[in-house]
Amino acid sequence: MPLRHANVRAAADLAAAWGNFTMSMLSYVARALLGAALALSALAFAAPASASDVTFVMRNGHPNALRVELYSQDRDHVWPGEGQDYYLDDGETKEMSLACEEGERICYGAWIDGDENTYWGVGPNNQQDCEGCCYTCEGGKTEQINLVP
Numbered sequence: 001m002p003l004r005h006a007n008v009r010a011a012a013d014l015a016a017a018w019g020n021f022t023m024s025m026l027s028y029v030a031r032a033l034l035g036a037a038l039a040l041s042a043l044a045f046a047a048p049a050s051a052s053d054v055t056f057v058m059r060n061g062h063p064n065a066l067r068v069e070l071y072s073q074d075r076d077h078v079w080p081g082e083g084q085d086y087y088l089d090d091g092e093t094k095e096m097s098l099a100c101e102e103g104e105r106i107c108y109g110a111w112i113d114g115d116e117n118t119y120w121g122v123g124p125n126n127q128q129d130c131e132g133c134c135y136t137c138e139g140g141k142t143e144q145i146n147l148v149p
Contacts, residue, residue, distance in 0.1 A: 055097040055141040056108060060088035061148035065113040070098060071126040073105040073134065078126075087113070093144070100137035107134040110147050120147050 060066045068086040070079040079098045080086060088094050088110075100106060109126055111119040121133035135142050 050102040051099055052102045052137050052139045053097060053099055054106070054135065054137050054139060055095050056106075056135070056145065057093065057095050057141055057143070058086075058088060058108070058110070058145045058147060059093040060090055061146050062112065063090050063149075064115075065089050066110050066147055067113050067124070068094075068096070068108060068110045069124070069126075070096065071107050071109060071122060072100070073107055074101070075104070079106075088147070095141070102137060104137040105134050106137060108145065109133075 056070060058068060066088045068088060072078070079096070086094060086096050098106075107122045107126070107130060109119065109122040109124055109128070111117075111124050116124045119128065121130045122128050
């Protein structure tokens with residue numbers, strides 16, 4: 001085989017090898033991109049908890065000031081949180097807006113300032129049973145909740 005044909009043959013073999021390598025590498029990159037795309041689409045279609053807002057409207061009809069906390073019954077969360085509570089002076093009506101998860105069940109607990117034994121709803125620290133003191137997070141406002149003796 002003349003030298004010129006040998007060089008052409010070697011070049012053809014090199015091109016074929018490079019083509020196989022390139023196709024293999026492209027196949028790997030395509031599989032990696034496809035995997036990443038599938039992972040991202042799975043995240044996009046996962047059903048995250050959707051946020052909503054609800055406003056509790058409460059009126060203190062007791063002659064003493066009251067403290068109020070709102071407790072999620074579906075997760076470990078309290079509003080306003082961080083060791084704080086809402087304060088309602090006697091005769092005061094207050095709107096307490098909070099961000100919650102759509103469909104979350106929230107109950108109020110209220111008690112006389114300085115007397116945790118006199119309470120409404122689930123009481124201080126969400127420790128009591130109650131009827132009619134829980135609401136579902138669906139947006140909007142509750143009807144006015146009258147806390148009377």
